[in-house]
Amino acid sequence: xxxxxxxxxxxSTRLRAPRCLALxxxxxxxxxxxxxxxxxxxxxxxxxxxxxxxxxxxxxxxWHSPKGSGIWMGTLRRPPTPVDGGVLAIRVGLAxxxxxxxxxxxxxxxxxxxxxxxxxxxAGVLCEARWRGQELSWIAIGIGINVHGPLPEEIARRAxxxxxxxxxxxxxxVLDVLMPWLRDLSDAPTLTEQExxxxxxxxxxxxxxxxxPVAGVVQGLAPDGALLVRTxxxxxRVVGGGVVTA
Numbered sequence: 001x002x003x004x005x006x007x008x009x010x011x012s013t014r015l016r017a018p019r020c021l022a023l024x025x026x027x028x029x030x031x032x033x034x035x036x037x038x039x040x041x042x043x044x045x046x047x048x049x050x051x052x053x054x055x056x057x058x059x060x061x062x063w064h065s066p067k068g069s070g071i072w073m074g075t076l077r078r079p080p081t082p083v084d085g086g087v088l089a090i091r092v093g094l095a096x097x098x099x100x101x102x103x104x105x106x107x108x109x110x111x112x113x114x115x116x117x118x119x120x121x122x123a124g125v126l127c128e129a130r131w132r133g134q135e136l137s138w139i140a141i142g143i144g145i146n147v148h149g150p151l152p153e154e155i156a157r158r159a160x161x162x163x164x165x166x167x168x169x170x171x172x173x174v175l176d177v178l179m180p181w182l183r184d185l186s187d188a189p190t191l192t193e194q195e196x197x198x199x200x201x202x203x204x205x206x207x208x209x210x211x212x213p214v215a216g217v218v219q220g221l222a223p224d225g226a227l228l229v230r231t232x233x234x235x236x237r238v239v240g241g242g243v244v245t246a
Contacts, residue, residue: 003048004172014172015179017046017075025067027054029074030128033140036076037130043078044183050072055144064146064155067168071145071171076153079187082136085127086239087191088227089113090199092141093194095181102177105166108204111218111227112242115145116204120147120160139183146173213238 003011003022013018019041026032026049029071049072052065065072069228076134076219077088093109099121100107107123108116123145149161151214184215186192191199200206205218205227216231227238 001050003050004170006172009047012046015046015175016183017044017179018042019045021047023047023049023052025049026072028052028142029055029072030126030140030142033074033076033142034128034130035133037078037138037140041076043076045076046179047074047090048072052144053204064152064159065144069161070147071143071174073144073175074140074142075182077138077139077141077185079136081187081189081235083139083187084191084225085129085139086112086140086161086186087189088141089125089127090191090221090225091181091185091195092127092143094195094198094202095143095185096123096143096180098181099174099178103166103169103174105162107202109199109202110204111221112225114204117160117165119204120158122160122162143178145174147174163179191221191225192223196221196223205243210243211246212244213241 001022001024008020008022011022028047029047036045052072055065055072067128089112093115096115097107097109110116113125114121126142128140146159146161148163151159151161199221206220208218210218214229214231214236216229219228219230219235222228229236229238
């Protein structure tokens, strides 16, 4: 199929991906990335879908991804040394907000993997690793960005589409600014001081009171991607799942 008028070869050239698939309908782009990775696809392989019928987010939540309404993409990462999926998800989130900055859209990051605009979710990130024993084989990175509305009534209060704030937004314009950041992702096992400082500028949760999984005030991010929450007993680390704000 053609994606925004371009076939897979043209997309690969434009987005500088070593291999690109443009598909009309998939279960999830992550499923396709895992399949291609198992067949030996190169690092940086990109999958774009016009529609996902079983798009997924964190904790297997369904990601609303109807035909032509957003960027539903997966990309293959083969890091030379193991990197935690949580650290990588933070870096991918930073890549998304940098790309949005280039489009004059102010976004924030809600730990662990949501991109927020006007306190509503615009995009999400999901990283899934595959291991062979103790050896990391690959990581599939999934990114979903709502581009075109209107969104269904049941999610419109907590989600937002890009064209609500950027009239005329299109998928290729977003990919053009996003892909360079994704190509340059670091494979370092932990976040640098600079990355943590950058994250703090976009941190939607910083200073918020949370009630679960621990009660306290969010202080920021640790180099290993853990959320730091100041509780009555001191600073605690939250390393998985999500948080509930007060």
